[in-house]
Amino acid sequence: MTPRRLFTLPWRSRAHIATDVDREIAFHVQSRVAELVAAGVSREDAERRALREFGDVEDAREYLIHLDRGIENTQRRREHMRDLWRDVRYAFRRMRAAPVFTATAIATLALGIGANTAVFSVVEAALLRPLPYPNADRVVVAYTVASFGNFATSPPDFFDWKSQTRSFDEMSAISAYPRTVTGRGEPQSIAGANVTHGFFQTFGVTPVVGRVFTADEEHYGNTQYVVIGYDLWQRMFGGRDDVVGQSLEINAKRYLVVGVMPKQFSYPGRTQFWMPLAFSAHDLETQRGAHYLDVVALLKRGVAASAASEDLGGVMQRLAATYPNTDKEYIATVAPLRDALVGGTPKRALMVLLLAVALVALIASANVANLVLARGTSRRREMAVRLALGATPRDLAYIALTENVVLALLGGLAGLLLATVLSGALDALRPGALRDVGDLHISAMTAAFTLAVSMLVGLLCGLAPALHAARRTSLQPALQAGGRADTGERRTNALRATLVACEIALSLVLLSGAGLLTKSFARLQHVDAGFDAENLLVYTVSLPEARYATGERIAATFSDIVQRAGAAPGVKSVGLMSMLPLDGGFFSISTHSIDGAVFPPDNQPGTQIRILAPGTLGTLGIRLVRGRDVAEYDRLGSQRVVLVNEAAARRLWKEVDPIGHTISISTRFGDDTSRAAGTVVGIVSDIRDRALGSPPSATVYFPHAQAPWSDMNVVVRPAAGIAAASLTSTLRAQLHAVDPLLPMVDARTMDDVVRGSVAQPRFATLLMGIFAALAVVLALIGVFGVMAYMVGQRSREIGIRIALGASGGRVVRETLERAAIPVFAGVLAGVLVTFVSVRALTRLLYDVQPHDPLVIGGLTLALVAVALLAAYLPARRASSVDPLTALRAD
């Protein structure tokens, strides 16, 4: 400790330094003059001589002032550091002295801060981490928008977009779907994409081996070149450099590898090979209504996505006017790649969760502040001694703050560890939309965020105790009262009650949010999907075009597959369906005519198209309302039939019974060159096909024999007592008996499919529930702690009253009444805040109003009840106070 600190001399101001220098010089000159005068020199001569001996006074003065200011600053800095270090060491010493307090506080903070770290790591991976493409910030997705949603674009529209817009450096169309790769180990279904020229340039990726396509290789009809992904290169070619020129068999056709993409590039989704996409002149003439292309584009430098959107929108407007039959009422727009990847609802859910964990951190801070205050009271004598020894209230505040910041940093460290340990579980819980964007790990940014939150939390929970320490200027009563209560205590109690009220209020907000989400999720889970998803095995089979060229062959093969699967032991029934319900598929086609009456081209209602095999309805548990199911005798050449669901019947036929009427749609199946059409022979019940929370779409079902489709899902219902998943290997063997080169793709249970469809609400609901539970537990600990402390403090008073004849019940009641004040104040504030803030949830809720009185009211009552219970436990102790012991205490 420097002498300055010992005597608590104030630091010298700039003016003060100048005065000191002047005074020093004046002392010198005056002393010299006095000495000369004493030696007999006249005063005038003496002054002149003294000044001459001194030299340039003004120059020296400036120099000294400058130098001294530097000295002062350095010392001040050094001393601050020394003080800080001393306070930190002191904090550690005191934490060691109170291990229970320290452990409680650090655990509380670790939970509060760890929750923040965990949620932030998800946010960072999904929204903040740069996408791993060189041009990531300029890549946008372009798509068509119609009344029923966003969808893909058609080849002619794409080329018009590309040639007529001015906002893009590159634009590329993608047709992506999984294909079967054979010839290198087991046949596998791997995500692949056909891409038009400029695809790799859009992202700015360059191959790690070989090259991308030359213009020649991209010509129409030239379909033999492929660029492969890094993982596929490692897996199938052992990562060898001579991969270029080797062949890969995709959908039974040979392709030559020309290059390998870097590891982090797998757009779209988890694509592992890319082939050129080109169109014939005939395609471009006839396909304007065929929407199957996804479009990515590279914004010109300096062009905003919104401006590009306007540019593209204008082009689409002209196209809609030029081609009203196909493009009328379509809008085109662009969105940044990340928005397209993450989507609006997951983003909103993340923001809500981030807000929720911030509240948890606040509650944890309040709790620790309360702990610190409780401890502060028992440390009053120490503080008073420090004051008496010359420490200022500010010094005490600094000590209190330092202690809490150190505590919070330790809590933050523990929280970081906690989040790291739990990040695997969190990853499994993430909905697919978030998982595809980025891997979950604790990045440097997340660590920095945790540090910032810890500092903030430390300052927050140190603030109240610090202010409190700073305000206590009178040390007399503290010294006299020793460690016990006195009048100044009342203020501490009020502060602690306020903190508890805040905790109750915040936890009610979280509890209400979690309650609403839970109710919404329960409603979603109880939605009758219209089919029986329980214990069904599903898997996909894709027949490569090269070996299955005709519709007849496709239909016969699938019949064979169904038959063999049906004959396998443990199987009750088997069905086929082109697109599983709730699996994210969307295949809407315009209705062309009903009973030969053609809809006007600008007013063709869209219907979902599904293709199925006889017996599929029964296997899935979809009810036949009227008429008959499709049957084995509905085959190529016989009368063409369809089933419609009730929604389609209502929408297309209104009051009329659709059975016996014919319908045709604007597409073709298999080798049939005429429009797909059929006579309605049955009406089936509706199913929730797009999402559990969305109404059923109007759907037309075609028998697979009459509408052959090369990608079908096999649906297997096991016999009673057999688990669906256990049939997988048996059925794979059956499939390979039909064709050993066909992979069994995506084998899973229908329950998995349904669960996958609600991954996002489950994620938000579960996390919100955890955070709310955490908040309530912390708040209850807060209530309990404050009550227990208060009872302990007042034990003498209670003892006196019991001695004077007050009944135990009355003492308990009165103690509880005191506790009730912060609880009810907190609940009141909480309800108000809840009503304002639950609006943020509106778009995340299904069939639940954000102000649902039952949820909010019920949870409020429950919170009051448990809070009073937490208060009752210590209050009960009051009644058992032994008056003699209490009076003798101290």
Add this chain to the structure above:
Amino acid sequence: MAREPLDLLQGTLDVLVLRTLSWDTMHGYAISRWIRERTQGVLEIEDAPLYKALHRLERDGAVTASWGLSENNRRARYYALTARGRQRLKSEESAWRRYAEAVFRVLEPA
């Protein structure tokens, strides 16, 4: 801002000041008088550079300064040698001696 005179005198002055303070805590005027007496007027030393040297030594941690009362009861700034200052005096003194000896060896007739 004032210049920092970087001639032979500066180093000399430092060692003289340190040596002076090695006897006792003194204020600036006492140091000035002490050096003047000991050098018997041979060295023409102005007081301004002396004070600059004192404050520089304070910055370097060789001396500390504090206000105290002078012999005639006036507030004066007193300087005291620190451990670091003593160390510095030792090394500068020996450097000076070697320097002076070298000069003498040149000047003395062989």
